Amino acid sequence: MKFRNFKMVDYVVYGRGSFDQVDEIIAPRRKDGQPMVFLVDHFFENKNELISRIPLRGNDKIVFADVTNEPKTTYVDALAKELKDTYGTVSGIIGIGGGSTMDLAKAVSLMMNNPGSSADYQGWDLVKVPGVYKVGIPTLSGTGAEVSRTTVLTGPVRKLGMNSDFTPFDQIVLDPALTQGAPKNQAFYTGMDCYIHCIESLEGTFLNEFSKSYGEKALELCREVYLGREVWDDDCDDKLMMASYAGGMSIAYSQVGVAHAVSYGLSFLLGTKHGVGNCIVFDHLEEFYPEGVKEFKEMVVKHQIDIPKNVTKGLTDEQFDKMIDVSLGMAPLWENALGKNWQEQMTRERLRALYEKF
Numbered sequence: 001m002k003f004r005n006f007k008m009v010d011y012v013v014y015g016r017g018s019f020d021q022v023d024e025i026i027a028p029r030r031k032d033g034q035p036m037v038f039l040v041d042h043f044f045e046n047k048n049e050l051i052s053r054i055p056l057r058g059n060d061k062i063v064f065a066d067v068t069n070e071p072k073t074t075y076v077d078a079l080a081k082e083l084k085d086t087y088g089t090v091s092g093i094i095g096i097g098g099g100s101t102m103d104l105a106k107a108v109s110l111m112m113n114n115p116g117s118s119a120d121y122q123g124w125d126l127v128k129v130p131g132v133y134k135v136g137i138p139t140l141s142g143t144g145a146e147v148s149r150t151t152v153l154t155g156p157v158r159k160l161g162m163n164s165d166f167t168p169f170d171q172i173v174l175d176p177a178l179t180q181g182a183p184k185n186q187a188f189y190t191g192m193d194c195y196i197h198c199i200e201s202l203e204g205t206f207l208n209e210f211s212k213s214y215g216e217k218a219l220e221l222c223r224e225v226y227l228g229r230e231v232w233d234d235d236c237d238d239k240l241m242m243a244s245y246a247g248g249m250s251i252a253y254s255q256v257g258v259a260h261a262v263s264y265g266l267s268f269l270l271g272t273k274h275g276v277g278n279c280i281v282f283d284h285l286e287e288f289y290p291e292g293v294k295e296f297k298e299m300v301v302k303h304q305i306d307i308p309k310n311v312t313k314g315l316t317d318e319q320f321d322k323m324i325d326v327s328l329g330m331a332p333l334w335e336n337a338l339g340k341n342w343q344e345q346m347t348r349e350r351l352r353a354l355y356e357k358f
């Protein structure tokens, strides 16, 4: 097909306090004897303010998602197996947390109905059967995982998403109050994922008016909250949640670029997390995104954020080669950033020199 035909999220509710509407929203999707499973970021394990508001009915269950590491196919498979062994099937999976928890929720939903391992479905359009009903409720803003048609997983051989028309959520609940109180550095790294999505999409060769409209709006919101305000207030959380949504919509019809391609290498080798990894890389990408990097540095200074340094110091040639392999494997990202002849521009030597800066 020449033009992409996007499967999007079916239902969206937005608003401060909208979390309290979850009970009503999911009621029609409940099936007799089959629980709703709330997959909740382990950060909230002892946070009764949130846990007490989860609308448990019948044999519903809360499962805390261990997101110490970003999602792995083995973890997805284990979660799905446990639910299948215990209940046969479930009415739905409701992911409450950051991008990692939302990705886990999407992947577990798919693996409730698809045979084999989630690793078999890392790639494009390999998933053939819809998952169980799935709901995404972000508690950090920035990744756009709430709207995307992928779920990024680290498997035995690759870090790659289960990209498919069955991957997007059936429902998302955007309640900015849930992001309140996240640690400053973490919230910034995740927020910058959105900012970087905007720059990479808007400066990419795949750009069209659809992506541009969303990307420009998301960028405007990021600028306002990170540079236009003296204090961070509720309005900033409200805006950043919509920036994340719009940023995700922007890359849905374009692609990310250099920062993502390079940070995937760091993440694969060193386990560097997505948000902070993007920040480590983007900080050194003046040659690709001069204006964006300048503005990013202003935001870092204004918000007094620590960007880790010397993360590739002392790595062996073999380790650099591994990162370079992983990164150059992300062809669509490079093509979006540099154009069709990207391979002539981004040689292994140039990429190695870039990795040595981090």
Ligand code: NAD
Pocket: 041, 042, 043, 067, 068, 070, 071, 097, 098, 099, 100, 101, 103, 139, 140, 141, 143, 144, 145, 148, 149, 150, 151, 152, 178, 179, 180, 181, 182, 183, 186, 189, 190, 193, 273, 274, 275
């Ligand atoms: P995260 O989900 O990895 O969470 C980071 C940390 O913040 C964790 O320790 C978590 O427990 C904690 N946390 C979450 N919500 C919190 C809150 N409200 N208060 C305090 N702490 C909280 O971070 P992220 O940046 O949101 O997500 C990164 C993940 O998203 C990566 O796994 C990445 O691959 C994925 N991602 C997916 C897509 C997609 O389209 N599917 C896009 C971008 C990123």
Ligand code: ZN
Pocket: 143, 193, 197, 260, 274, 278
């Ligand atoms: Zn990203």
